[in-house]
Structure formats: structure tokens, C-alpha cells
């Protein structure tokens with residue numbers, strides 16, 4: 001069995017096409033515990049950057065993956081938490097760039113952009129996708145539940161500074177949560193702040209997958225439409241993504257490796273297994289339901305599985 005510890009997928013990204021994921025941090029390390037987080041509540045709250053893994057171990061896996069000669073649209077550094085907490089992120093990006101011309105994206109919550117060391121690391125990426133959900137301390141604490149006494153204005157100044165320095169593509173993602181940041185007044189305030197940031201694209205997301213807190217609801221379609229109008233962004237709240245794949249030959253292990261980092265709903269798992277010509281789909285669903293390491297969440301009338 002071909003099993004990668006840091007690489008997963010490819011998974012379909014609604015913004016970037018088919019994406020090979022690379023996770024440089026252990027499960028559940030983040031400096032936020034967002035109410036909408038699709039990974040559940042953060043287990044390890046920290047704001048300290050650490051060398052969780054050797055760059056060479058991740059690079060060795062990537063070299064093995066390259067030998068498989070698979071095609072993807074993008075390589076995405078995305079954690080089972082927050083990837084900028086990886087102290088060797090800059091070195092990892094440099095080493096990856098030596099091996100491939102595939103664009104490399106980093107998905108981040110943007111909390112550490114006020115630190116020069118983090119901005120310097122991220123300059124080696126082709127695309128950086130920071131999230132930005134609040135316009136003041138009160139909403140920031142309510143939505144993102146940041147580590148310790150993190151200050152919203154510092155996070156915003158970090159984003160602004162990074163946008164001036166970064167030469168690649170800066171794509172901002174806003175997660176709209178009903179009743180938290182989706183009123184006309186809040187959206188106008190967001191727009192006013194983002195006007196000070198030099199970004200290339202804005203994506204408007206909603207909690208389409210089961211959130212950490214059951215009270216983090218999706219706004220209505222009308223509200224999403226109003227938000228795209230005010231912010232000038234693109235809404236990416238589609239329900240089902242096809243195109244998940246994995247180089248792991250065992251069907252069950254392949255699913256587990258994906259849902260540890262990227263939850264899949266029952267339709268996505270079924271379509272993933274059908275494409276792989278799996279003959280015991282029901283058995284796999286039974287195993288998933290009985291596996292203590294896997295959480296099965298009923299959300300919006302169907303099941304979502306996360307590791």
C-alpha cells in the first residue's frame with residue numbers, strides 16, 4: 001500500500017481545480033477555533049510556530065508522488081489546522097519549487113501575517129488565500145475565537161502589509177455566518193476594510209460542511225447574493241464536489257486519509273468509490289460508521305464524515 005503521511009488527495013478545490021494537499025502540521029493545531037471550522041473544535045490551541053516535521057520527510061514524500069506522474073492543477077499547503085504555524089514553511093516552499101512548476105497555494109487564517117518571518121516565508125508561494133471574516137474585535141472573538149489575546153487590528157494590519165509586499169496572487173476568503181457577519185452594515189464595513197488591501201480575488205464561502213458549532217448557520221441565498229454585490233466577490237457555496245482521488249490503493253484507507261484533512265459527505269464518498277470501481281460500497285460505509293476515529297455528522301439532511 002502506498003501511504004503518505006503529509007500528502008493527501010488530490011481533492012477538488014472549488015477555487016483552484018484539482019489540488020494535491022500537503023499538510024505540514026499535526027492534526028488540530030491552530031491559533032483559532034472558528035465556530036464554522038469543518039474540522040471541529042481546535043484540539044491544540046497554540047500561537048507558537050514549531051518545526052513539527054522535517055522538511056526532508058515531506059519533500060521525500062513529494063518526490064515519491066512525482067514519480068506517480070499524476071496531474072493536478074495546484075499544490076495546496078493546507079493543514080489539519082493552521083499551516084503558518086509550521087516554522088519551516090519558507091524552506092518547504094523553496095524545496096517544493098525546485099521540484100515542480102505546478103503552482104503552490106497556501107491556505108491560511110492570516111492570523112500571523114503581522115509577523116515578518118511569516119510574511120517572508122509566504123513570499124515563495126504562488127497563491128496565498130487568507131481568510132478574513134470580522135471587522136472588529138468583538139466579532140473576531142465571536143467568530144474566530146483566537147488564541148489568547150490576539151488583537152483584530154494587528155491581524156488586519158498584517159494582511160494589509162502582506163498585500164503590499166506579496167508578488168503572487170492574493171485571494172481573500174470570507175466565511176459568512178448567519179447573524180454574525182452577514183448584515184448589510186457588516187458587509188459594508190468589511191468592504192471598507194478590504195478596500196485598503198491589495199488583493200486579486202475575493203471568495204465568499206458559507207458553512208456548507210458541518211461546522212464546529214451547530215449554531216454556525218449558512219446565510220440565505222438572498223444574503224449571499226447581497227454579499228457578492230457589496231464585496232464584488234464570487235460565491236463558492238456549491239454542495240457537492242466531484243474529483244476526489246487518492247494514490248492509496250486500499251479504498252477504506254484512501255477515504256480515511258482524505259477525511260482527516262477534508263471532510264466528505266456521503267455523496268462524495270459514494271462517487272469516489274464508484275469511480276474506483278469499488279464493489280463493497282455498503283461495507284465501507286458500515287466500517288466508517290463503526291470506526292471510533294471517525295465522526296459522522298448529520299447536517300442539512302445528509303451525512304458528512306470527518307476524521
Ligand code: SF4
Nearest residue numbers: 030032033034037109
Ligand atoms: S477554520 Fe481554519 S483557522 Fe479556523 S479553526 Fe479551523 S483550521 Fe483553524
